[in-house]
Amino acid sequence: MKLLDRFTFGVGDRFAHQAEAQLRAFQILADQGVDVVPVWNKSNREHSFIGSEPQSVYDAAKAAVESLGWDKRWHVDADHIGLPTVDRFLPCSDFFTIDVADSIGKPAPAADVSAFVQRHPELQGEISIAGVDVPLTISAEQLAATASQYLLACREAGEIYRYIAERKGGEQELAAEVSMDETDAPQTPPELLVILALLADEKIRVQTIAPKFTGRFNKGVDYVGDLQQFEKEFNDDLAVIQHSIASYGLPENLKVSVHSGSDKFSLYPIIRRSLQETGAGLHLKTAGTTWLEELIGLSEAGGDGLALAKEIYAYALKHVDEFCAPYASVIDIDREQLPAAEEVNDWSGQQLANAVRHIPDHVEFNASVRQLLHVSFKVAAKHGDHYLDMLKAHAEVVGKNVTENIYVRHMQPLFLG
Ligand SMILES: [Zn+2]
Secondary structure, three states: OOOOOOEEEOOOOOOOHHHHHHHHHHHHHHHHOOOOEEEEEEEHHHHHHHOOHHHHHHHHHHHHHHHHHOOOOOEEEEEOOOOOOOOOHHHHHHHHEEEEEOOOOOOOOOOHHHHHHHHHOOEEEOOOOOOOOOOEEOHHHHHOOOHHHHHHOOOOOOHHHHHHHHHHHHHHHHHEEEEEOOOOOOOOOHHHHHHHHHHHHHOOOOEEEOOOOEEEEEOOOEEEEHHHHHHHHHHHHHHHHHHHHHHHOOOOEEEEEOOOOOOHHHHHHHHHHHHHHHHOEEEEEEEEHHHHHHHHHHHOOOOOHHHHHHHHHHHHHOOOHHHHHHHHHHHHOOOOOOOHHHHHHHOOOOHHHHOOOOOOOOOOOOHHHHHHHOOOOOHHHHHHHHHHHHHOOOOOOOHHHHHHHHHHHHHHHHHHH
């Protein structure tokens, strides 16, 4: 397997113009003494909305790495892929997020479930885990139920993993993540333990695991949920991962992956504390936060940049139902808070930038506008070259916002405090 460093941070560059501005944030952080490896991620869904090819992500990343002289590691993540979608990602990705969420809950053959239960007596009863106050308790019934719920998903992960490894020329050519975040029910720490045993049985050299946490991870805005509960669950997950490495021979550097949906600011101090206390690693995935910085930069540029940003908002507002539908479970837009297009047309560039920029206590910040634009990147794709020309014409102000957002609002609270 391709060994991942302790800290990796996923960035999304939807239109393949911000890789350099993104990488600059990693450089500034490295200058502060914290090495975090950039991972450029883009899902099949994003590619199909935009009409782009996976190779473009690799090309943009490589150009940025060369132009800034980045001499540390970097990766390209085929995000949320499965067997039907992985092929075009193979030549240009070395990190694969194997998404098997859709197979969770598919009933597994009873004989396979009981074979698993028999193979793993250690998963029954009281299980003491270093770092968890109260031992986990898993009854025989619970173990069978959890195994049944996740067995086919994990088996599918194994199939995809072997498919990729074979075509990449061996396991050493890839870093594998297994993701189960895009589903309805969160996975509890005892369930995570069973899942890791199932993945180990499949001989997947999994290096990052993305569970679904409790609480809402809405796109582009802060976490909504019980912070104390998140802290306990997160710490228990870290402990379960360490336990599984020792018990099942999973890779030493196996770590949790947080699919943040971008900008979970209230979780960052909690995550930082946990990492400091445990020495654990982290993969944190963001994506759409950068595309919003493009709109902020274009707004601040004024003139034709601002005009395009306003046009994009007007179109998004008109198609609010269509754009929100695929993301219904991960956005909470208050329609009453969406200003009419005519109103926004009278705004200054600064005002539009302030409405979108994620500074939650800014008086002009508007979480509904931000979420709507977050899911409306299709509109920019529709503008094609015009949008890209604007990004090029206003590269400086856009890039400044992209770098600052990642460094100041994400990396500082996560890695520096
Ligand atoms: Zn995800």
